[in-house]
Amino acid sequence: xxxxxxxxxxxxxxxxxxxxxxxxxxxxxxxxxxxxxxxxxxxxxxxxxxxxxxxxxxxxxxxxxxxxxxxxxxxxxxxxxxxxxxxxxxxxxxxxxxxxxxxxxxxxxxxxxxxxxxxxxxxxxxxxxxxxxxxxxxxxxxxxxxxxxxxxxxxxxxxxxxxxxxxxxxxxxxxxxxxxxxxxxxxxxxxxxxxxxxxxxxxxxxxxxxxxxxxxxxxxxxxxxxxxxxxxxxxxxxxxxxxxxxxxxxxxxxxxxxxxxxxxxxxxxxxxxxxxxxxxxxxxxxxxxxxxxxxxxxxxxxxxxxxxxxxxxxxxxxxxxxxxxxxxxxxxxxxxxxxxxxxxxxxxxxxxxxxxxxxxxxxxxxxxxxxxxxxxxxxxxxxxxxxxxxxxxxxx
Amino acid sequence: xxxxxxxxxxxxxxxxxxxxxxxxxxxxxxxxxxxxxxxxxxxxxxxxxxxxxxxxxxxxxxxxxxxxxxxxxxxxxxxxxxxxxxxxxxx
Amino acid sequence: xxxxxxxxxxxxxxxxxxxxxxxxxxxxxxxxxxxxxxxxxxxxxxxxxxxxxxxxxxxxxxxxxxxxxxxxxxxxxxxxxxxxxxxxxxxxxxxxxxxxxxxxxxxxxxxxxxxxxxxxxxxxxxxxxxxxxxxxxxxxxxxxxxxxxxxxxxxxxxxxxxxxxxxxxxxxxxxxxxxxxxxxxxxxxxxxxxxxxxxxxxxxxxxxxxxxxxxxxxxxxxxxxxxxxxxxxxxxxxxxxxxxxxxxxxxxxxxxxxxxxxxxxxxxxxxxxxxxxxxxxxxxxxxxxxxxxxxxxxxxxxxxxxxxxxxxxxxxxxxxxxxxxxxxxxxxxxxxxxxxxxxxxxxxxxxxxxxxxxxxxxxxxxxxxxxxxxxxxxxxxxxxxxxxxxxxxxxxxxxxxxxxxxxxxxxxxxxxxxxxxxxxxxxxxxxxxxxxxxxxxxxxxxxxxxxxxxx
Numbered sequence: 001x002x003x004x005x006x007x008x009x010x011x012x013x014x015x016x017x018x019x020x021x022x023x024x025x026x027x028x029x030x031x032x033x034x035x036x037x038x039x040x041x042x043x044x045x046x047x048x049x050x051x052x053x054x055x056x057x058x059x060x061x062x063x064x065x066x067x068x069x070x071x072x073x074x075x076x077x078x079x080x081x082x083x084x085x086x087x088x089x090x091x092x093x094x095x096x097x098x099x100x101x102x103x104x105x106x107x108x109x110x111x112x113x114x115x116x117x118x119x120x121x122x123x124x125x126x127x128x129x130x131x132x133x134x135x136x137x138x139x140x141x142x143x144x145x146x147x148x149x150x151x152x153x154x155x156x157x158x159x160x161x162x163x164x165x166x167x168x169x170x171x172x173x174x175x176x177x178x179x180x181x182x183x184x185x186x187x188x189x190x191x192x193x194x195x196x197x198x199x200x201x202x203x204x205x206x207x208x209x210x211x212x213x214x215x216x217x218x219x220x221x222x223x224x225x226x227x228x229x230x231x232x233x234x235x236x237x238x239x240x241x242x243x244x245x246x247x248x249x250x251x252x253x254x255x256x257x258x259x260x261x262x263x264x265x266x267x268x269x270x271x272x273x274x275x276x277x278x279x280x281x282x283x284x285x286x287x288x289x290x291x292x293x294x295x296x297x298x299x300x301x302x303x304x305x306x307x308x309x310x311x312x313x314x315x316x317x318x319x320x321x322x323x324x325x326x327x328x329x330x331x332x333x334x335x336x337x338x339x340x341x342x343x344x345x346x347x348x349x350x351x352x353x354x355x356x357x358x359x360x361x362x363x364x365x366x367x368x369x370x371x372x373x374x375x376x377x378x379x380x381x382x383x384x385x386x387x388x389x390x391x392x393x394x395x396x
Numbered sequence: 397x398x399x400x401x402x403x404x405x406x407x408x409x410x411x412x413x414x415x416x417x418x419x420x421x422x423x424x425x426x427x428x429x430x431x432x433x434x435x436x437x438x439x440x441x442x443x444x445x446x447x448x449x450x451x452x453x454x455x456x457x458x459x460x461x462x463x464x465x466x467x468x469x470x471x472x473x474x475x476x477x478x479x480x481x482x483x484x485x486x487x
Numbered sequence: 488x489x490x491x492x493x494x495x496x497x498x499x500x501x502x503x504x505x506x507x508x509x510x511x512x513x514x515x516x517x518x519x520x521x522x523x524x525x526x527x528x529x530x531x532x533x534x535x536x537x538x539x540x541x542x543x544x545x546x547x548x549x550x551x552x553x554x555x556x557x558x559x560x561x562x563x564x565x566x567x568x569x570x571x572x573x574x575x576x577x578x579x580x581x582x583x584x585x586x587x588x589x590x591x592x593x594x595x596x597x598x599x600x601x602x603x604x605x606x607x608x609x610x611x612x613x614x615x616x617x618x619x620x621x622x623x624x625x626x627x628x629x630x631x632x633x634x635x636x637x638x639x640x641x642x643x644x645x646x647x648x649x650x651x652x653x654x655x656x657x658x659x660x661x662x663x664x665x666x667x668x669x670x671x672x673x674x675x676x677x678x679x680x681x682x683x684x685x686x687x688x689x690x691x692x693x694x695x696x697x698x699x700x701x702x703x704x705x706x707x708x709x710x711x712x713x714x715x716x717x718x719x720x721x722x723x724x725x726x727x728x729x730x731x732x733x734x735x736x737x738x739x740x741x742x743x744x745x746x747x748x749x750x751x752x753x754x755x756x757x758x759x760x761x762x763x764x765x766x767x768x769x770x771x772x773x774x775x776x777x778x779x780x781x782x783x784x785x786x787x788x789x790x791x792x793x794x795x796x797x798x799x800x801x802x803x804x805x806x807x808x809x810x811x812x813x814x815x816x817x818x819x820x821x822x823x824x825x826x827x828x829x830x831x832x833x834x835x836x837x838x839x840x841x842x843x844x845x846x847x848x849x850x851x852x853x854x855x856x857x858x859x860x861x862x863x864x865x866x867x868x869x870x871x872x873x874x875x876x877x878x879x880x881x882x883x884x885x886x887x888x889x890x891x892x893x894x895x896x897x898x899x900x901x902x903x904x905x906x907x908x909x910x911x912x913x914x915x916x917x918x919x920x921x922x923x924x925x926x927x928x929x930x931x932x933x934x935x936x937x938x939x940x941x942x
Contacts, residue, residue: 036884043891161891180884245460245469245899245932269870269894274935295761297577298928300584301940308940318936319467321460323899325928399636399662406537423535428635436620436727442871446726448620450868450904452627453529454522454572455608455753457869457899457932468590468934473627474522474570475590476535 002177004028006372007197007210009184009224010217011035012042014352016167016178017365018214018372023174025373030208031171032182032199038164040218044328045358046241046275047160048254048263049082049095051075052102052127052152053116054356055258056277056336065119067335070382072123077379078363079154085362091166093158094268100155100254101135103146103313109259110148116258117150127152141250143315155254157265157273160358167365182206187213187227193348195228212372214350219292219329221353230343231391234331234354238280238296240306241328244320246270255313262309264317272317274310278302280327296327330355333388340364340383341371345396351385398432409479413461414487426472426483427452427459438472439486446487449473461485492518492566494814495585495598497573497756500528501552501800502604502792502807504559509811509829511562513820518596520568520587523634527556528606529626530800532634540636548694552800568594574929576601576756576788583787586929593937600787600818602810603775604803605753607793610770611904612647612748613866613874614858616722616731625747629655638664640743644731646670646719647747649851650678650699653713655745657702660709667741669706670733672748672856674716681849688842695799695843719744719858748853750797751907757783757790758926767796769852771907773923780813780826781806789814798844805837857911867905869898877912886910886921896924899932 006022008015011033023029033039057068079097086093104110113129120127128151135149136142142149172178182201190196190209197208217224219236251266262276279302283294303325311318331354333339338354350372352364367377398405406422413430420429427449430438437446438459449459452473459472462484472483494510496503499521507517519526525533531552534540544553559565571587571594578584585596609624616622625645631637638659644667645652656666671678706713718734722744730740751772754764763784764773775790777783783790791810792803812830815821821829860866862875872895880889886909889895895909896902902909902924913921929938 036888038891039888161894165892242935244935295925300577303928304938304940307935307938308942311936311939312942318934318939319469320935321469321899321932322929322935322938323932324897324901326925397638397641397664399632399638401663402541403534403636404539405636406535421537423537424635424637428631428637431631431639432637438620441618441865445618446620447618447868448727449623450611450627451609451624452630453608454931455900455903456611460899460932463590466590469932470590471931474572476524476570 001207001209002030003209004030005210006030006212006214007032007195007208008214008216010215010220011037011168011178011180012040012216012218013164013167013361014216014357014365015214016164016171017362018216018369019171019176019178020167020174021366021369022372023171023176025369029171029176030210031176031178032184032208033178033180034183034220036180037168037178038161041328041330042164042218042358042361043160044326045160045330046263046265046273047157047267047358048265049097049156049158049359050100050254050256050263051079051125051155051359052100052150052256053120055256055261058112058116058258064336067337069119069123071337072120072125073379074360074363076124078360081363081366082158089166089170091162093162093166095156095158096268097154097156098252099138099151099153100256101139101149101151102256102258103135103142103149104258105145105147105312106259107147113148113150113258125152139251139253139255141314141316143313145312157254157267159268184224184227189228189346195348212348212350214352214368214372216352218353219331221331221351225351228346228349229395230346230349231395232339232351232385233334233388233391234339236282236290236292236329237332238282238327238329239275240278240280240298240302241273241275241326242303242306242322243324244272244274244317245323247272247320250316251314257309257313260309261306262313264310264314272320274306274317276306276309278306282329292329296329298325298327338364338383339385339388340368341380341385343385343392345389345392409477411477411479411481411483413483414485420477422479424477426461426475426477426481429477430472437485437487489584489595489597492516492596492598494600494602495520495583495596496602496604498528498604498606498792499523499526499567499569500604500606500792500803501530501555502803502810503602504555505804505807506602506604506791506811506814507562507565508555508558509808510815513815514564516564516566518566518568518598520571520573520585522570522572524569526559526567526569527552529630531556532630534634534636538636544633546698548698555804572931573756574931574933576760588931588933588937593933600789600814602789602791602814603756603794604790604792604807604810605756605794607750607752607797608903609746610749610751610772610853610907612746612853612857613860613864613908614719614721615861615864616724616728617746618865618868619722619724619728620726621724621728621742622722622744622746625652625655625745628743628745629658632658632662638662641665642667642741643743643745644668644670644739644741645745645747646672646731648672648853648856649747649749650847652745652747653699653702653706655747656711657705660705660711666706666711667739669711669713670717670719671713671715672718678850682846685846688846695847718856748857749851750793752794752796754794755901755903755926755930757788757794759928759930760785760788762788762790768848769854771910780816781810782813798841802837802840802844805833805840808833809837866908867895867898869900869904870894872905877909886913886923887925889913890924901926
């Protein structure tokens with residue numbers, strides 16, 4: 001039997017970082033992870049630090065774009081968070097904030113960039129519009145088809161392999177107890193408050209008692225919340241990423257595309273990482289539904305489309321050898337914004353998941369820890385799980 | 397050392413590796429052509445140490461060289477030398 | 488449009504050939520895909536078509552394989568795709584989609600059924616200095632001699648635990664090369680003890696024993712020392728190997744080293760596809776799991792030869808025959824009674840050969856004799872990850888977790904060199920069931936432009 005103030009379910013970036021902040025604030029913290037630390041999307045994503053509004057928010061109408069613009073305030077916090085992370089954790093996270101270019105190839109895309117930039121500037125994000133030549137002056141590897149780009153000096157990339165282990169290590173140093181390969185089997189609410197959680201590691205059962213529960217289990221979040229009889233409307237998405245062999249420095253900036261699915265950067269070791277939201281095919285369970293524990297499969301059209309976009313923007317990528325394609329499984333919510341905060345239907349129950357969580361994860365964690373400590377944090381209002389409260393009218 | 401006894405090779409060809417002309421024979425791999433002229437280093441590793449071909453069967457990835465005309469990086473051990481080929485190593 | 492075949496066989500070695508031969512006369516379209524230009528596999532790695540070699544690879548063991556290769560070459564409706572590298576096999580609705588690559592570009596093939604008979608590779612064994620130019624797998628040297636008619640070095644040391652190095656040394660000597668010494672890490676008593684535990688099995692494998700004895704005679708005549716209980720400790724040199732140092736402190740001058748501690752299955756493709764594999768044995772690696780007709784755990788996918796475990800060319804031939812007949816059976820081309828008749832001899836041969844292979848595994852068992860890497864010895868050659876870095880990952884979890892933290896296995900070879908070494912390190916900590924690195928597309932590096940939509 002373990003009894004702590006907080007039980008965190010999920011050993012990804014958000015879970016480990018929140019464990020650190022809560023432990024530093026004096027809470028007793030237990031974290032359980034069903035697999036290994038950083039084994040999910042936290043360690044499998046492409047490592048972009050992107051603060052410009054994402055293409056996916058711009059292509060589905062003005063209402064969604066308006067809503068997404070509300071996340072800009074969080075992006076500003078995240079920029080500062082990333083600038084301090086390596087010092088705070090005392091670890092080289094290969095953070096590179098040498099700027100990011102979101103490129104356009106057609107006049108329509110240029111118009112989209114302009115509209116996007118207006119929203120960002122009014123939200124306090126200092127994006128700059130550049131014509132093609134100015135963009136190429138910043139990043140000579142860009143090809144001749146780039147007509148314009150919006151530039152944000154704070155963007156860049158970091159090492160997804162390093163960040164979460166660094167948070168986990170720091171959390172453990174601060175007193176959090178972390179166990180891996182331990183599966184949560186049930187979550188029971190106690191009266192008047194708190195939770196009993198049954199967990200299994202190997203053949204060993206353990207009861208974990210906690211006043212607060214925080215679920216940060218990525219794509220598994222809905223399944224874990226279901227153990228508490230709660231609906232969390234997150235849907236798994238499998239995204240393709242590709243890595244080239246190492247090459248000399250060719251891309252200092254993060255490259256994204258306003259009209260096509262593309263993100264590209266050169267990681268510290270010299271490999272170019274190519275992604276941008278191309279779908280892979282989730283594995284299916286024989287009885288229907290997605291099998292998140294089986295490997296997703298690559299869709300050949302995603303691969304060829306992603307690589308074509310990369311070559312169109314940076315032609316010299318074509319001559320590099322591809323050495324690895326992989327799929328990270330993340331989630332998306334009904335309104336595309338992440339879900340992060342208290343589930344007010346079940347006092348003491350908190351959740352954070354829903355994508356963009358490499359760039360924003362460290363910030364989510366810092367803010368969630370404050371919310372769990374009893375503070376009201378306005379910046380998180382836009383992400384509150386309570387915007388889907390109606391789904392839990394008959395749950396809890 | 398090319399085995400001479402009982403062996404008839406293909407036509408004499410010439411390739412260029414890092415600007416050095418190498419005599420080779422039709423049918424030889426790029427790796428054989430390089431090694432037989434004493435070019436055992438195919439690249440330097442991250443710490444600057446010399447590295448050579450290892451498995452000679454296409455699995456280890458140690459013998460990648462660049463065909464400069466095609467701008468294509470290939471494994472020297474499974475790529476046949478062609479007359480006039482221009483090759484660059486990472487050494 | 489992709490070319491369509493009834494059957495695609497990956498690997499034109501003893502197993503792949505035997506499968507194609509077993510299906511002859513059934514009027515099937517068969518593609519046989521191989522990275523090498525000529526059929527034969529590593530065991531019969533043929534000289535280039537442009538070469539003429541008199542008395543190539545003498546010996547009875549080779550004669551049988553040569554006869555099979557000739558037979559294979561006469562088959563109708565078999566498309567030989569030499570110098571084609573398979574980079575992906577994926578289920579695509581009712582059939583399989585294969586992508587192959589070579590210097591000319593990418594080729595797409597579809598097939599109703601696929602047989603993977605991809606052979607084995609030398610176990611990569613890290614020790615101080617093993618990344619110096621001039622250090623090869625023993626198989627690499629042998630392939631140069633067999634196929635390219637080239638001896639890569641003036642003074643060669645062979646070292647390891649596998650008796651095959653005697654044959655390789657003899658082949659080098661016969662080719663006019665110089666072998667400085669053949670070093671067995673284990674004492675000769677350990678090898679004899681292993682044989683004496685299974686004398687009957689040893690007798691059945693007497694062909695191999697005789698070949699080893701003949702090799703020893705050639706080496707003695709040439710004055711090549713063969714030492715037992717002589718473990719390699721370091722390989723030294725500046726721009727290439729100049730000498731090796733043994734655990735005893737003895738130093739041997741040489742310009743080339745061949746490492747021969749055993750072989751591991753090439754099972755990357757079945758693993759990429761999610762077929763079931765098992766730990767292959769003491770030398771490491773994973774072997775594809777199969778039933779009595781060489782069916783893998785995935786419908787329509789068959790496995791044969793050393794992809795299923797390293798047991799030598801004759802065993803691979805037997806498995807190829809079983810796979811070919813099994814494919815014919817599943818497709819309804821051969822009935823059960825006929826299938827049983829056709830394979831009775833192959834099955835019995837296979838059983839005896841497997842028994843001998845297990846005995847050979849014991850004789851050659853490298854586990855007690857691996858060189859001890861030094862702190863800065865590179866384990867992952869692609870990403871330059873050294874021993875100390877991996878040793879520091881105690882409690883790092885699975886091989887995948889260690890890969891994520893250290894980059895071990897993240898390079899172009901996808902861990903084919905370092906995975907067995909890392910798993911041995913994890914094994915020491917009791918993680919025997921680790922499934923190794925997740926194997927990802929592409930099976931071999933391929934230019935981005937080849938995979939991009941033509942636009």
